[in-house]
Amino acid sequence: MEISDSLKRIPSSYIREILAAASDKNVISLAGGLPDEKTFPIDLMTPTLAELSCMPNVFQYGATAGYGPLIDYLTTRFQLPESHSVMITTGSQQGLDLIARAYINPGDVVVMEAPSYLGAMQVFGLVQANIVTVSQNESGPDLDELEQCFKTHSPKMFYAVPDFHNPTGVCWSLATRQHVAALCIEYKVAFIEDAPYRELRFTGEALPFVSDFCPNDSILLRSFSKIASPGLRLGAVSGKSEFIAPLIKVKQGADLHSSVPMQALLLGLLQHEDFPLHMENIRSLYQTRYQVLFSALEKQLPENCTAHAVDGGMFVWVELPPCDTFALAKTLLANGVAVVPSPVFYPQPDQARAALRLNFTNATEEALEEAVSRLAQGLNQVI
Amino acid sequence: MEISDSLKRIPSSYIREILAAASDKNVISLAGGLPDEKTFPIDLMTPTLAELSCMPNVFQYGATAGYGPLIDYLTTRFQLPESHSVMITTGSQQGLDLIARAYINPGDVVVMEAPSYLGAMQVFGLVQANIVTVSQNESGPDLDELEQCFKTHSPKMFYAVPDFHNPTGVCWSLATRQHVAALCIEYKVAFIEDAPYRELRFTGEALPFVSDFCPNDSILLRSFSKIASPGLRLGAVSGKSEFIAPLIKVKQGADLHSSVPMQALLLGLLQHEDFPLHMENIRSLYQTRYQVLFSALEKQLPENCTAHAVDGGMFVWVELPPCDTFALAKTLLANGVAVVPSPVFYPQPDQARAALRLNFTNATEEALEEAVSRLAQGLNQVI
Numbered sequence: 001m002e003i004s005d006s007l008k009r010i011p012s013s014y015i016r017e018i019l020a021a022a023s024d025k026n027v028i029s030l031a032g033g034l035p036d037e038k039t040f041p042i043d044l045m046t047p048t049l050a051e052l053s054c055m056p057n058v059f060q061y062g063a064t065a066g067y068g069p070l071i072d073y074l075t076t077r078f079q080l081p082e083s084h085s086v087m088i089t090t091g092s093q094q095g096l097d098l099i100a101r102a103y104i105n106p107g108d109v110v111v112m113e114a115p116s117y118l119g120a121m122q123v124f125g126l127v128q129a130n131i132v133t134v135s136q137n138e139s140g141p142d143l144d145e146l147e148q149c150f151k152t153h154s155p156k157m158f159y160a161v162p163d164f165h166n167p168t169g170v171c172w173s174l175a176t177r178q179h180v181a182a183l184c185i186e187y188k189v190a191f192i193e194d195a196p197y198r199e200l201r202f203t204g205e206a207l208p209f210v211s212d213f214c215p216n217d218s219i220l221l222r223s224f225s226k227i228a229s230p231g232l233r234l235g236a237v238s239g240k241s242e243f244i245a246p247l248i249k250v251k252q253g254a255d256l257h258s259s260v261p262m263q264a265l266l267l268g269l270l271q272h273e274d275f276p277l278h279m280e281n282i283r284s285l286y287q288t289r290y291q292v293l294f295s296a297l298e299k300q301l302p303e304n305c306t307a308h309a310v311d312g313g314m315f316v317w318v319e320l321p322p323c324d325t326f327a328l329a330k331t332l333l334a335n336g337v338a339v340v341p342s343p344v345f346y347p348q349p350d351q352a353r354a355a356l357r358l359n360f361t362n363a364t365e366e367a368l369e370e371a372v373s374r375l376a377q378g379l380n381q382v383i
Numbered sequence: 384m385e386i387s388d389s390l391k392r393i394p395s396s397y398i399r400e401i402l403a404a405a406s407d408k409n410v411i412s413l414a415g416g417l418p419d420e421k422t423f424p425i426d427l428m429t430p431t432l433a434e435l436s437c438m439p440n441v442f443q444y445g446a447t448a449g450y451g452p453l454i455d456y457l458t459t460r461f462q463l464p465e466s467h468s469v470m471i472t473t474g475s476q477q478g479l480d481l482i483a484r485a486y487i488n489p490g491d492v493v494v495m496e497a498p499s500y501l502g503a504m505q506v507f508g509l510v511q512a513n514i515v516t517v518s519q520n521e522s523g524p525d526l527d528e529l530e531q532c533f534k535t536h537s538p539k540m541f542y543a544v545p546d547f548h549n550p551t552g553v554c555w556s557l558a559t560r561q562h563v564a565a566l567c568i569e570y571k572v573a574f575i576e577d578a579p580y581r582e583l584r585f586t587g588e589a590l591p592f593v594s595d596f597c598p599n600d601s602i603l604l605r606s607f608s609k610i611a612s613p614g615l616r617l618g619a620v621s622g623k624s625e626f627i628a629p630l631i632k633v634k635q636g637a638d639l640h641s642s643v644p645m646q647a648l649l650l651g652l653l654q655h656e657d658f659p660l661h662m663e664n665i666r667s668l669y670q671t672r673y674q675v676l677f678s679a680l681e682k683q684l685p686e687n688c689t690a691h692a693v694d695g696g697m698f699v700w701v702e703l704p705p706c707d708t709f710a711l712a713k714t715l716l717a718n719g720v721a722v723v724p725s726p727v728f729y730p731q732p733d734q735a736r737a738a739l740r741l742n743f744t745n746a747t748e749e750a751l752e753e754a755v756s757r758l759a760q761g762l763n764q765v766i
Contacts, residue, residue, distance in 0.1 A: 001539070001573050003629045004488050004510070010632060040442040049432050059423040059612035061415075090473050090616075090638040097637050101509070105387050122636040126484070127387070156384070190384050229442035231643035233473075246386045249393065253505040254480050255473040259642045260614035 006126050028371040030358040031338035033166065033314055039285060040229045041269060041278045048268030058260040064248050066236075067263035073270065074236055084215070085241040087248055090258045092196055092223040092235030095247070097123045098254065099157075099192060099219060099237075102246040104129045109155035113141050115345030115352065117166045117194065120159050131347040136165070138308075140172035143179050150187040157190045162210050164197035164313025167345045167357035171311055174207050181213030188217070190243075196223035196235075199279060201312035202287035216240050226314075227279060228269055232262045283312075286361050289368060290316070293360040296372035302379050314361045320354040321383055328382050329356070337374040389509050411754040413741040414721035416549065416697055422668060423612045424652060424661045431651025441643040447631050449619075450646035456653065457619055467598070468624045470631055473641045475579055475606040475618030478630075480506045481637065482540075482575060482602060482620075485629040487512045492538035496524050498728030498735065500549045500577065503542050514730040519548070521691075523555035526562050533570040540573045545593050547580035547696025550728045550740035554694055557590050564596030571600070573626075579606035579618075582662060584695035585670035599623050609697075610662060611652055615645045666695075669744050672751060673699070676743040679755035685762050697744045703737040704766055711765050712739070720757040 052058060058067070065071060066088030074086050089095040096119065104110065106128035112120065114133035124131055132153050134145045140162065149155070158180070162172040172180070184191040193211045211218040219239040224232060237247060251257070269275060293316060297307040306319045320328075325341030332339055340357040343349035358375075360368060435441060441450070448454060449471030457469050472478040479502065487493065489511035495503065497516035507514055515536050517528045523545065532538070541563070545555040555563070567574040576594045594601040602622040607615060620630060634640070652658060676699060680690040689702045703711075708724030715722055723740040726732035741758075743751060 001486055001626060004484065004486055006488075007485055007629055007633060010636070034444055037439045037443050040439055042436055042439060042442065046436045049435055052432055053425055053429045056420045056423055056425060059425065059614040060420050061417055061608075061613040090641070093636070094638040101387065102390050103384055103387055105389075119636065119639075126633070126636055225444075230444040231442040233638060233640065233642045243384060246390055250390060250509070253393070253476070253502065253509055254637065255477040255616060256502075257616065258473070259616045259645050261648075262642050262645060265644075 006128050009128065010122055010125050027333065027336050027338050028363060028367050028374070029338040030360070030363065030371055031340050032359055032362060034359070034362040035226055035230065035314075036285065036362050039282045041272075041275070044272045044274055044278060045265055045269050048265050051268070052261050052264060055264060058264045060260070062257045062260040062263075064252050064257045066258065067260050067267070070263045070267045073267055077270070078238055080238060081215070083240050084238060085244050086236050086238040087244055087251070088258050088263055089235045089237055089251070090255055091225065091230075091233040092194065092221045092237070093119050094251075094254070095221045095235050095237040096120055096192075096194065098247040098250045100124050100127045100129065102250045103156060103190075109153045111146070111149055111153070111155045111158040111189070112347065113160055113165070114347065115167055115342060116159070116347065117161055118345060120194065121347055124159070133347055133351075136168060136170060138170065140170065140176035141180065143176065143183075146180065147183055150183055150189055154187070155189050157192050158184060159192040159194065160210070161194045161197070163195050164200060164310060164315075166197070166313075167315055167340070167342070168317040169308060169310035169313050169315045171207070172210070177207060177210045178213050181210050181218075184214050184217050191218040192221070193218055194221045196221075196226055197313040198222070199227045200283060200286060200314065202283045202290070203311040211239075219243055224266055227282070228266055232266060234258060234262055234266050286314070289360045289363070289365060292365045293358065293368045293372065296369055300372055300376035302376070302383055304383065305379060314359055316358045316360060318356045318358060320356065320379075323354050323383055325352070325354050325356065328378070331382055332375060332378040335374045335378040337371045337378070339375065389511050392511065393505055393508050410716065410719055410721050411746060411750050411757070412721040413743070413746065413754055414723050415742055415745060417742070417745040418609055418613065418697075419668065419745050422665045424658070427655045427657055427661060428648055428652050431648050434651070435644050435647060438647060441647045443643070445640045445643040445646075447635050447640045449641065450643050450650070453646045453650045456650055460653070461621055463621060464598070466623050467621060468627050469619050469621040470627055470634070471641050471646055472618045472620055472634070473638055474608065474613075474616040475577065475604045475620070476502050477634075477637070478604045478618050478620040479503055479575075479577065481630040481633045483507050483510045483512065485633045486539060486573075492536045494529070494532055494536070494538045494541040494572070495730065496543055496548070497730065498550055498725060498738075499542070499730065500544055501728060503577070504730055507542070516730055516734075519551060519553060521553065523553065523559035524563065526559065526566075529563065530566055533566055533572055537570070538572050540575050541567060542575040542577065543593070544577045544580070546578050547583060547693060547698075549580070549696075550698055550723070550725070551700040552691060552693035552696050552698045554590070555593070560590060560593045561596050564593050564601075567597050567600050574601040575604070576601055577604045579604075579609055580696040581605070582610045583666060583669060583697065585666045585673070586694040594622075602626055607649055610665070611649055615649060617641060617645055617649050669697070672743045672746070672748060675748045676741065676751045676755065679752055683755055683759035685759070685766055687766065688762060697742055699741045699743060701739045701741060703739065703762075706737050706766055708735070708737050708739065711761070714765055715758060715761040718757045718761040720754045720761070722758065
């Protein structure tokens with residue numbers, strides 16, 4: 001049976017392939033985007049897991065928008081105004097997919113930074129959006145380029161990850177956030193703010209969401225994969241209610257609703273008195289690992305390579321002199337370290353600037369040290 | 384923000400609306416398709432719920448195709464040949480959605496029986512399929528009409544619910560199953576077999592799947608909502624591996640994977656020694672309720688109305704003389720009983736023959752008796 005035209009446009013995921021290769025025990029993987037299993041707050045979930053046995057209602061069909069008590073809790077926690085609402089999705093990945101399906105016609109322009117999150121490229125690709133990119137600097141998207149792009153292309157949406165961007169780790173400055181929000185309002189472009197890493201800040205103060213500056217022109221996606229557990233597959237999408245209603249309608253066809261026992265489990269976790277302590281522990285662990293990775297990189301990277309410092313998130317971006325990064329990643333894999341080459345993060349891979357994405361959340365300090373040695377050795381061979 | 388053209392084609396769900404109205408305490412609802420909460424095998428799930436606390440791996444990101452141990456178990460349980468594989472979906476509703484997205488281009492012809500499952504009409508509508516219908520008789524689809532339809536329209540797929548069809552309760556005969564399979568092979572039409580009610584047979588012997596007669600030209604969807612619990616949101620899709628691979632690719636973008644703790648919970652349940660007893664108990668409960676409903680209908684329905692007997696499933700279909708079934712459903716609701724009028728189950732609602740769908744799984748015997756009294760009273764007023 002021939003596959004659909006929209007699916008034909010989706011390349012098979014290089015990351016999936018490299019992750020498969022990286023499962024070799026002799027390879028240290030900095031390729032994935034996995035939180036450390038040891039950080040999962042299972043102790044804090046255990047009481048709710050036991051209570052589920054006494055909650056037959058959570059095993060019944062549920063509301064498409066989400067489990068009522070969780071919706072109520074998040075509405076308060078997120079301080080949503082009367083005009084806004086929140087819905088629960090099967091991971092924030094589903095939130096993105098619903099947005100694409102509810103709003104994008106083939107050929108509609110969606111703006112992204114380049115490089116950008118692979119999963120977003122997939123869902124917007126599947127609805128045959130015309131993805132237009134703007135370049136990114138240390139404080140976010142290039143603003144002149146962005147305005148020019150809005151003028152030229154009249155895009156429907158601007159999708160971005162302003163907090164600890166995947167793959168670059170860039171955190172947008174306050175001024176950039178305000179400026180982007182103003183542009184979105186002026187040019188009537190919906191801002192799709194994807195914030196899965198926001199809670200993983202280990203240095204400095206949290207900045208407002210971009211959406212805080214354009215609350216009626218944005219949709220905000222939050223993930224519970226990094227602060228609770230990815231296995232639960234829960235995310236939350238919020239925005240003004242008329243933006244959310246079409247997403248609920250698509251979700252009816254997509255999966256009716258997300259797992260209700262998992263939503264009840266998440267609610268119990270978020271309400272647990274030790275949840276803030278759990279968050280501190282995660283941040284502290286990841287900060288230590290980041291520091292180990294980053295200082296090793298600073299010491300050992302060849303001079304023509306640049307590792308970019310971050311204040312949080314899960315990734316460090318290493319820029320390289322022009323080279324074939326796929327061949328490099330292969331060499332590094334043979335050298336016992338898995339990384340992701342930059343072109344996979346570009347909607348137009350041939351426009352990629354040579355770089356590597358390194359993850360620091362799912363390897364021990366010792367492994368990170370050793371990985372950098374292998375990386376430096378490999379780079380010195382090739383570059 | 385303007386919604387997508389494909390979403391504009393989807394009418395808002397009348398069933399959702401009537402279900403909302405039916406939440407009134409004075410209304411007995413035969414409108415939904417809910418299993419009885421009391422049948423959920425929570426006792427059988429409790430041991431696994433406790434074990435989850437010791438399984439940190441199920442809280443990590445998982446494989447898109449599903450949790451390995453569950454996949455292995457189902458491969459054996461379903462007796463899949465080497466060439467076939469199974470994947471786990473977020474409810475079998477997602478399986479349908481993935482099939483539509485992976486294979487259907489706008490305008491591609493999908494054949495269904497009329498009436499048909501609303502959720503299927505939604506997902507095929509969202510991908511802008513051209514839905515062509517064939518009529519249904521007591522033993523399944525009209526076979527001459529089906530062959531003519533295959534000849535005329537060269538459809539890509541034939542979607543059907545051969546076991547205890549939603550909404551009519553019809554169970555295809557063995558001869559019809561064999562004939563449909565042969566037609567699908569001859570005309571190269573993929574048979575999409577949706578089997579959520581198959582395990583709810585309370586009379587007679589199980590017939591082979593239609594897919595058993597065309598294993599290389601079919602995709603089979605199974606649900607765990609009726610035998611375990613709908614809240615878990617788990618289904619399974621199987622077929623030859625080259626049919627399944629594109630579904631996995633779409634699922635990567637749709638939600639990465641289904642909840643892993645829920646998959647582990649399901650595995651524990653299916654392996655529990657008392658699971659077969661649990662299934663017997665469900666069947667026995669639903670048989671009793673069906674018998675109560677059906678004999679009350681036979682006694683009290685006006686002469687020009689016909690209730691169709693079933694051997695399993697969740698629904699009884701009551702055919703009526705020509706009338707405005709929406710107005711009738713409204714009158715019945717005011718009379719304290721909620722039912723679903725036939726046009727909502729037709730891709731072309733104006734072609735609907737007047738009928739009502741009655742659910743018998745989620746009301747007590749007393750409530751079913753009372754509901755039929757109210758129904759008969761309302762029908763006598765209107766018809």
